[in-house]
Amino acid sequence: MRVGVFKDAAELYQCVGGFFKEATKDPEMAPKIAASKLVIRFNYTDPESTITVDAKNPPAAGQYFNIFEGPNDLTPDVDMSMTADIAHRFWHGKVNLVQALAKGEMKAKGPIPAILKLLPAIKPAYRLYPEFLQKIGKGDKVVA
């Protein structure tokens, strides 16, 4: 019996996807992600799910970039793969990024300098993601 953080893809999209949707409007994170002009695909397993960040094409009104859940036709510049549990811990700032990459717990395809340019944008997430989880009533999932 699976004992992951998210019981199914729907719950992952509610938490991680929902956070990304909030991030599209966040004045701290969003401009930096938008400035990258990248399409970044996050491929999760356990449960199988996909979230695509589109900072390349014109964003919807009121947001800096677009988010898509599930399969789509966009061609990613950066392709990241990991388990949902690793993703959940990563957005808490609890994953040693280089170690995870070295051990294959996270896989990345795409130009490394482009991926590294995203790092300053990621930092506020370590505070914002747990706050978002609390906000949507998923505080039991916050990693201490």
Add this chain to the structure above:
Amino acid sequence: MNGYRGRILKVDLSAGVFSETPLTPDVARKFVGGSGLAAHLFFEEIAPGLETGGPRTSVAQGSSRSGEVAGEAHAAANAPTPGAGPAPDADYLAALGPAGRGYPDPLGPDNPFILATGPLTGTRIPCAPRFTVSARSPLTGIWGEANVGGFFGPELKFAGYDAVVVTGRAARPVYLLIDRGKPSLEPADDLWGRDTYETNDLLAERHGARASSSGTAAPDGAVPPEEATSAVGATSAGPGLRRPQVLAIGPAGENLVRFAAAVHGKHHVAGRTGMGAVMGSKNLKAVVVRGAGGLGGRPDTFPLADPDRLKDMATVFIARAKENMVTRSLGEAGTIMGMDLGALIGDVPIRNWSLGAWGDELEKVGVGGYCNHLTSEGTCFLCPVGCKRKVTVEALGHSLINAAGADYETLGCLGPNLLISDLPALLVAGEVANRLGLDTITAGGTLAYAYEAADKGLLDGGERLKDAWGQAALMLELLEDMAYRRGLGNDLADGSAILARRIGKPEALEFLSTVKGLEAPAHDPRAVHGMAVAYATSTRGACHMNSLMYGAEHAGVSAPEAGVDSDGLQQSSAGKGLLNKAVQDLGSVFGQAAILCQLGGNMYSGDELVAMLNASTGLGYTLAEVLECGARIWHLKRGIGNLYGMGSRDDRLPPRLLMPLDDGGAAGSTPDLEGMLAEWYEARGIDPKTGRAKPEVLKGLGLGRLADLVAARALPR
């Protein structure tokens, strides 16, 4: 002897005499190579002097270049070189504090200066191009070593030697030439005063190579094994003569700046612990090596036990380097990615380690900004990673064209640590520091310390440093002043720990960043607790490369079979004492004796290290024996420090590096250093009261002579 040349060159600069001693199978097996072998050779050189109380002449010879010592020969040897800066303080040995005791004087002729290769040097194994440079450190007074990549190490081995031991002092500046097995001392009066890049180029050209604009080996990149025996660049000396490789000091080494470096080519620096000053004290301007023959295992060079196995392993590793995320990242982004990653976790020192965050300023000196100046990449001998950067930039009146670009440590220590985020200026500063022959880590740490001392009104002559933070032009001036020991630069040229001791007030010690006199590199122990115990117990002072702790905690090195298995929780101290012992044992062979690059080599396991060593040497190591070698090497270096008065009180971090930060990725994080140390002392067999290994531990490793000498030394007060 498989994997080795079996020969050690001994050079007596005072007498101008060469001799050879064999590298015996027993010594090779026990100390492997690199700084493991160097520590053994160093100890064998100095032990007789220690056992008899030391030659009385050595202290007098080394204490000053001002000619105060008696004796015409000594006066001639010590005569200031025209253009040299003021002599170092005559009581500089006293300025070293307790570590100043003992023989030999770090800047005296009896201090053995040792270059050493390892059993993987000059083989096909990727990420094994390195060599070590060792001596008693004039900066710390204890064991000193630097670890360098590039092409010099393999060329030294191709030239016929596993190691070179240099003692004495030449009467006039010289350089040591080792040309296809034949050593000679050549006059260097025309080179004295030149910077390291000029010296590298002139000597390469003098001995037959056409200097490239970048000044690195031509071609600057991996040499295909099949071409290793063919001419590497046509030369005026004729076909078939390969380009020599050079290791040289600049003005800093000539002026005995205690953290002077020696520079090979343009990219590769023997930076830490003042090895350049040791060369300068011997009037040794450079070492030039040119080999003959090809990679190990070929008929015209040193034999290998199983060359086919080594070739197969190399093929696997080269393919792995292309897939491994860390090596791929290093190849595409260089070590500068440490700035971007470090900014996330609070790893980068800011304003003398006093701030945890700096707005968006760190982004300006990360990979994104660096890409704007990047022109190409460089690499070391047969390395598929290619982490070196080349840049084109103009700043502060300097113009760099396709020049060796600064790496993370230089950017971190001269940049955010001094509140400078002007990347072009920092790239220029990196080149200037390299040319002068300065260790940028100690230079940056010393400047940061001095700026704060001036702010606090503790520094005589500190008026010049008013508002120094963030001033790139001033920083550049101060680098030059340190190298030439001019004005305030003369005080700064001895490093921050000695400066603090000279200030002489307790509060002056509060904001140091040194351990055992060596300034910490740009990795904050509050962000990664394992680094705290690594710095505290490193055999050369605060160092992130003296063991595999950096690899384990930052870069994904994993060797559970050897106890190197980090839990990935960087801001946790639990279990890091035990991890520290494991990374020291494996690391002393992996990174110091074998000698593998800890950046590219992060893709290797402990079992693979053993397999490589056996394919090269045929010695049939087990992992347990390799780890025992590592422990032996580690304890020997530690014991050498004990001989110079180092004790457990020195296994501590300065208050500044433990002060909780208010913000940033390491906000509020404080390593439990005492807890980690307690765990480590017990695992290591070291008495926590004295900081000395138990005699039975040393004797069990075959270090009985060291144990007796340490026991005979009075305990440090």
